[in-house]
Amino acid sequence: MHPIDHGSHTIIRDMRADDRDPVVEILTGSDPWKRLGFTTTDWNRIFAPLPAGRDTFVLEIEGTVLGIAIVRRKFLFGDYLELLGIAPSAIGQGLGSRLLAHVESLTFSRAHNLFACVSDFNEAARAFYQKQGYKEIGPMPNFLIPGYAEILLRKTAGPARPLHN
Ligand SMILES: CC(C)(COP(=O)(O)OP(=O)(O)OC[C@H]1O[C@@H](n2cnc3c(N)ncnc32)[C@H](O)[C@@H]1OP(=O)(O)O)[C@@H](O)C(=O)NCCC(=O)NCCS
Numbered sequence: 001m002h003p004i005d006h007g008s009h010t011i012i013r014d015m016r017a018d019d020r021d022p023v024v025e026i027l028t029g030s031d032p033w034k035r036l037g038f039t040t041t042d043w044n045r046i047f048a049p050l051p052a053g054r055d056t057f058v059l060e061i062e063g064t065v066l067g068i069a070i071v072r073r074k075f076l077f078g079d080y081l082e083l084l085g086i087a088p089s090a091i092g093q094g095l096g097s098r099l100l101a102h103v104e105s106l107t108f109s110r111a112h113n114l115f116a117c118v119s120d121f122n123e124a125a126r127a128f129y130q131k132q133g134y135k136e137i138g139p140m141p142n143f144l145i146p147g148y149a150e151i152l153l154r155k156t157a158g159p160a161r162p163l164h165n
Pocket residue numbers: 001002030031032083084085086087090091092093094095096097098117118119122123124125127128129131
């Protein structure tokens with residue numbers, strides 16, 4: 001259900017230094033990262049300076065930053081989506097799928113795969129990614145915190161190389 005028509009007010013653009021505070025606030029207040037033990041200090045370290053060697057996007061509606069995505073290019077014949085987050089007050093309104101569609105359009109214009117990870121306990125995000133066409137490749141146990149796994153996800157446009165006989 002998408003109760004709010006964000007229409008043309010939604011902007012997706014490169015993250016700037018002055019987006020740092022709203023982005024850190026979103027992530028500090030969000031699971032799975034709270035449960036994974038990420039603190040404001042961790043996020044400030046990750047975002048100051050802005051992540052190097054990454055494509056970092058924010059989703060903004062009428063001047064308010066409500067989403068963040070970080071992409072690392074060139075991972076297993078594709079890109080790796082390092083982070084995707086929507087403000088807790090704005091989840092379930094279609095913003096995550098819009099931000100992800102933006103990332104995908106860029107990735108699939110140059111590569112065949114987009115990878116991501118999701119915590120095994122993050123049932124909502126697993127359902128979200130499944131709906132967006134991601135397949136769960138497999139769990140990486142005890143990856144971030146003991147007793148829980150990170151699941152590697154892949155969405156693909158097809159094989160990286162044509163078949164040669
Ligand atoms: C996961 C997340 C990015 C999804 O973004 P969102 O804006 O809430 O999701 P959308 O509103 O775009 O939902 C897109 C589709 O996924 C489905 N979906 C979203 N959350 C779901 C849930 N909890 N259970 C089942 N389906 C769900 C929706 O039904 C929707 O389908 P529809 O288009 O047919 O209605 C967002 O909820 C979020 O940031 N969560 C916290 C952080 C997180 O878990 N990040 C991802 C893991 S790293």
